[in-house]
Amino acid sequence: MTPEQIEQLFTRTDGSYAFARWGRPIVPVVFGVEDETLKVVKGAVEAVATLAGAQMDELDGELGANLMFFFSRDWDELLDVPDLGRLIPDLEPLVGRLKAANASQYRAFRFDNDHAIQAAFVFLRMTGEMADIPAETLALSQAVQVIVMWGDQAFAETSPLAVLPETGATILRPEIAGVIAAGYDRMMPAVASDKSHALRLFARLQGAT
Structure with a gap:
């Protein structure tokens, strides 16, 4: 390049x-999928983290998990996730914008005092073309897009x-x-x-x- x-x-x-x-070890968690897909997503994150030389851990002392994947069929489902509004400011207007744009994915980051990545949130609406993407491909693509x-x-x-x-x-x-x-x-x-x-x-x- x-x-x-x-x-x-x-x-x-x-x-x-x-x-x-990332300025801290990555601790992923996945919501809204079967156990097999969960393993695929976590495996993709681990593979990309290993490539990068980034650390992973089982627990983040502040958030518990700091890389969160949310799979849903409809954006409105996010409004029913307990405490998500505390992690994502203005969640309801965000859901409105995602619906209006007919978006299929959205990523949000939080940063520490040094402006390194502290947490990342990945939202995926599994309908249409997104639902047809193989789990391994989708997981690897999303892992790449949150490693930096x-x-x-x-x-x-x-x-x-x-x-x-x-x-x-x-x-x-x-x-x-x-x-x-x-x-x-x-x-x-x-x-x-x-x-x-x-x-x-x-x-x-x-x-x-």
């Missing part, structure tokens, strides 16, 4: 550059995943895997708002080849 392509991955619609990685904070349009045109023609298996695109690993390099900052950060990521990718 070129430095410009990497920069675009973390550029927001207002033109600002914003990168953040990407730009708003990072994967609007190109998925972070690819299908191996030989086997049909879905994998994380190698260049995206490289960017994630570079972002978690212990010499790199957990948070960055200057575009020069993309050049540092590029340099690490070159060093890894």
Whole structure:
């Protein structure tokens, strides 16, 4: 990838550059799925965390779990989740906006005092095309999109995943895997708002080849 392509991955619609990685061990929990799907989602999170070199744990001292996946058939179901309104400010207006936009997914982040990722919330409405996506593909895609904070349009045109023609298996695109690993390099900052950060990521990718 070129430095410009990497920069675009973390550029927001207002033109600002914003990168953040997790500042604490990741503790996932999944709501609204059968046990088999739960294992798939947690397995995908573990695989991406291992790639990144991010830590995982069984318990977050503050929230219990800090990476929460909510699967539903209808956005209104979120309003019935106990205490979710305490975690997601203005939950009712948010549900209204998601319904109005006919959205199929939404992600929200919370940040610590250093602006590293403290918690992430993934909401998925499993109807239409979303319901037809294999669980492994959906889980891997969502895990990738919460391992760091990407730009708003990072994967609007190109998925972070690819299908191996030989086997049909879905994998994380190698260049995206490289960017994630570079972002978690212990010499790199957990948070960055200057575009020069993309050049540092590029340099690490070159060093890894």
